[in-house]
Amino acid sequence: DAEITQSPRHKITETGRQVTLACHQTWNHNNMFWYRQDLGHGLRLIHYSYGVQDTNKGEVSDGYSVSRSNTEDLPLTLESAASSQTSVYFCASSPGGQNIQYFGAGTRLSVL
Amino acid sequence: GENVEQHPSTLSVQEGDSAVIKCTYSDSASNYFPWYKQELGKRPQLIIDIRSNVGEKKDQRIAVTLNKTAKHFSLHITETQPEDSAVYFCAATTWVTSGTYKYIFGTGTRLKVLA
Numbered sequence: 001d002a003e004i005t006q007s008p009r010h011k012i013t014e015t016g017r018q019v020t021l022a023c024h025q026t027w028n029h030n031n032m033f034w035y036r037q038d039l040g041h042g043l044r045l046i047h048y049s050y051g052v053q054d055t056n057k058g059e060v061s062d063g064y065s066v067s068r069s070n071t072e073d074l075p076l077t078l079e080s081a082a083s084s085q086t087s088v089y090f091c092a093s094s095p096g097g098q099n100i101q102y103f104g105a106g107t108r109l110s111v112l
Numbered sequence: 113g114e115n116v117e118q119h120p121s122t123l124s125v126q127e128g129d130s131a132v133i134k135c136t137y138s139d140s141a142s143n144y145f146p147w148y149k150q151e152l153g154k155r156p157q158l159i160i161d162i163r164s165n166v167g168e169k170k171d172q173r174i175a176v177t178l179n180k181t182a183k184h185f186s187l188h189i190t191e192t193q194p195e196d197s198a199v200y201f202c203a204a205t206t207w208v209t210s211g212t213y214k215y216i217f218g219t220g221t222r223l224k225v226l227a
Contacts, residue, residue, distance in 0.1 A: 031212075040219065041219060042118075042201060042219035043156070043201060050212045059113075090156070099144050099205045099215065100146065100161070101146075101158075101215065102158075103148075103155040103156045103157070104155060105155050106155055
C-alpha cells in the first residue's frame with residue numbers, strides 16, 4: 001500500500017551536530033510538509049514543498065533546511081542541532097490541487 | 113499574520129456526554145477546515161472536514177459546523193466513549209495559487225473521556 005514513512009522514529013544527538021530526518025512517500029504527492037510538535041504550540045510549519053526543486057520556509061524555519069530532488073522524498077536537515085530543537089517532527093503530504101494532508105508516524109528527536 | 117485559536121485546551125467529559133471544541137480563524141479567505149485526531153504517541157489523522165460552501169457536516173457521532181460570518185467552526189462529538197480520548201486539532205486552509213495553499217493549525221484540545 002502507498003504510504004508515508006519517516007525515519008528514524010527516535011533519535012538522540014548532541015548539540016552542534018548535523019542531523020537529517022527522512023520522509024518518504026509512495027503516493028506520488030506533489031506537496032510535502034515538515035512540522036514540529038511541542039506541548040502548548042500544536043503543529044508548527046517548518047518547511048514545505050509544492051514540487052521537485054521547490055522549497056519554502058514556514059513559520060519556524062530558522063536552523064532547518066530541506067531539499068526536494070524527487071517527488072518521493074523531502075529530507076529535513078538540522079544544520080547544527082540545538083537543545084531548543086528537541087521535539088517531535090511530523091512529515092505530511094498531499095496531492096497537487098488538494099489540501100487534505102496525510103501524516104507520517106513522526107520522529108522524536110532529543111538534542112542533548 | 114493569520115492564526116487559528118482553539119478552545120478549550122483541555123476538556124474532560126463523562127462517558128456518554130457530548131464534547132464541543134471551538135476554533136476561530138482570522139483569514140476570511142480560508143475555505144477548508146479539517147479536524148485531526150491524535151492519539152498518544154500516534155500521528156494526526158483526519159476525522160472530518162468541511163468546506164466553506166457547507167454549514168454543517170456529520171459522520172456518525174461526530175459533526176462539524178461552520179459559521180463563515182463569525183469565522184468560527186466547531187467539532188461536536190456525541191455519546192463520547194473512552195476511545196475518543198485524544199488530542200484534537202483544527203486547521204484552516206487557504207488557497208494561495210492553484211495547487212498551493214496555506215495550512216494553519218490550532219494549538220490542540222486534549223479530550224479526556226471519563227468512564
